[in-house]
Amino acid sequence: MTGGTPADALAGRGNDLLVRIVAVACSDRELPRMAEELAGLVVRSARALTFCDVYVLDEDGRALEWSGPPVPLGEGDVGRAAAHGRTRVHTDGRGAAVPVHSGNTVIAVLDVRSAGPCAAEDLDLVTALAELFAPVLCSCRRLRTAREREHAAEWFAERALEAQEAERSRLSREIHDGIAQRLASLGFHLSAAERALPEHHPEGLAQIIIARGLCELAAAETRAAIGGLRPPVLDDLGLPAALATLAREAGGGPAPSGPLDVTVTVEGELEDALPDHVQTALYRIAQEAVGNSQRHASASCVDLLLEHSADRVRLTVTDDGTGFSVRDVYAQSGRSGLAGGRPGLAGRADRGRRPDSYGLRGMTERAELLGGRVVVTSRPGVGTTVEAVIPIPGRRASTGGSATVAEET
Structure with a gap:
């Protein structure tokens, strides 16, 4: 120059x-x-x-x-x-x-x-x-x-979740094929022993009955542990069918306000099945949302909508329950989007920690770990809508950021 x-x-x-x-x-x-x-x-x-x-x-x-x-x-x-x-x-x-x-x-x-x-x-x-x-x-x-x-960071989180889900699946299979089968066999033999024991041994018969009850309790806890590690229905039927099963179970279970009508709608199709960790995250979010609507919202209807698009999956859970003030819930937390009191999805905004509900924090963290987001819309007397958007790995487009968004309408 x-x-x-x-x-x-x-x-x-x-x-x-x-x-x-x-x-x-x-x-x-x-x-x-x-x-x-x-x-x-x-x-x-x-x-x-x-x-x-x-x-x-x-x-x-x-x-x-x-x-x-x-x-x-x-x-x-x-x-x-x-x-x-x-x-x-x-x-x-x-x-x-x-x-x-x-x-x-x-x-x-x-x-x-x-x-x-x-x-x-x-x-x-x-x-x-x-x-x-x-x-x-x-x-x-x-x-x-x-x-x-x-x-x-997103790639690392996805790989970590994939590894976690693979390990959960492995443990679930091992428990199912090992401990669960042994308990089932033990229960069979205890029943056989109960039938074979002469009637003039009441003390022995009482001990066998107690042992069989403990065996049945251990088997139930084992099934719950398997479901907690990875819902078997996901492996057997896939996410849409798993949501349908969740809807049937919620509709047939007890609720404070009476029977709950849960519907599931699936829109769009994917060329390939969603990765296991994405399916599990969406299923858990739906499970938490429906469970909180059932327990805390006095809802009579819950609608689940699963939408597949080219680069993302959207899960929307809407109930007609009592709703809550999103602003009040977030006021309990020092960080927007994470409620320190862990309020129920569709319940009232309690001031204390609610051990019976995973709440907004759990749903938020599951979505954010996969680069997605959760949007909660609610107000008292109107009901609650939870929208979870998760990008499909390898086809990621902008989801508007990974931060949790909450809004009160």
Whole structure:
């Protein structure tokens, strides 16, 4: 650059160039789209440049990324310009690699080419533009780093949940095929012993009856443990059928306000089955929501809607119960979206901890671990709606963020 500020180099180009620079800088494009826009701006603004490539330093600071293979730091004119922080004119004189500085650090390189010898005024322009592009590219790099870390955290959470569900399934199978079968056999033999014992041994008969009762209790606890580790109905029938089974069980079980009418609607189809950990999370959210509606809301109807789309699954649970004040529930917590008192889904907003309800915290955490969200809508006397949206791994689009959202209407 012959001297002066970037504004001096651009002064003779007219206001149109400055307007284009501002427009690109203020756009919401991310890397690599932003790099492409800046490269096009360089070519359109210069007198005789035929093309421009923008190379951006990666997070590790070891290579420069662009539309082609990464260029290691210090390799070629682009790599050397980044490593030494100085413009390198190409040996044929038809262009140069111009570093983009952010403080004392090179964050990118503008590599320009021309049909003939590169004009000094074009090189001055590129140098000026490199200085103006620095804040834009710096922000894009920070955003890229934040997104990569977010995706890495989501990937780790998904792998951890997959491993957890695999281990739960393994334990569930082992308990079912081992302890549960042994208890069933023990119960059979105790019944046989009870029938075979002579009537003049009342004490022995009483002990066998007690032992058989304990065996039946242990078998029931074992079945509950298997269901807690992983609901067998999910493995046997899949999520839609599991929700239908949940609806039948809830409708036939006791409720403070009388029988509960639970309906299940499934919309859309998926090319592939949902991963086990996603199915389990949605089933548990539905289970908690229906259970709280049944126990605390004085509801007569609960509607479950499961919607499949290309990149996400949505579960909506709506009841006609007493509802509660979402604002009051969240006022008990120091963090929005997590109720410290763990209130019931569709019950009143109790001030204390409710051990009988997993509540908003449990549903929220299950969804957030999978990069999804939970939205709760309720007010006293109107009922409650819980909406859980979970992205499908590998087809993730924006779900509006992973933070829990709660709203009172």
